[in-house]
Amino acid sequence: MIRATPVRLGLAVFVVLAGACGREPSPPRAAAAADEAAYVGRAACAGCHPAETKAWTGSDHDRAMQEATTATVLGSFDDATFTQHGVTSRFFRRR
Numbered sequence: 001m002i003r004a005t006p007v008r009l010g011l012a013v014f015v016v017l018a019g020a021c022g023r024e025p026s027p028p029r030a031a032a033a034a035d036e037a038a039y040v041g042r043a044a045c046a047g048c049h050p051a052e053t054k055a056w057t058g059s060d061h062d063r064a065m066q067e068a069t070t071a072t073v074l075g076s077f078d079d080a081t082f083t084q085h086g087v088t089s090r091f092f093r094r095r
Contacts, residue, residue: 046053056062066072077091 042053063072075091077093080091082089082091
């Protein structure tokens, strides 16, 4: 069972609003099927939400959404390992 934490609720609201930005309001309808959802990109919301866009741009959260490349991933993924609470994780790159 998925719990409605504040983060999940906020993400759900963002996804719903992201789809609405830049469009004419439409009458209420039943919830859209999951296969109708699509990422609209940051530009779709920036026009209606300039203050939020300015605050978010360049933030840790913004940078976390970048495509993972050698320039954007700063950690060591050269077979580094980390053990905590008896669990060992290995960081690596598929080539």
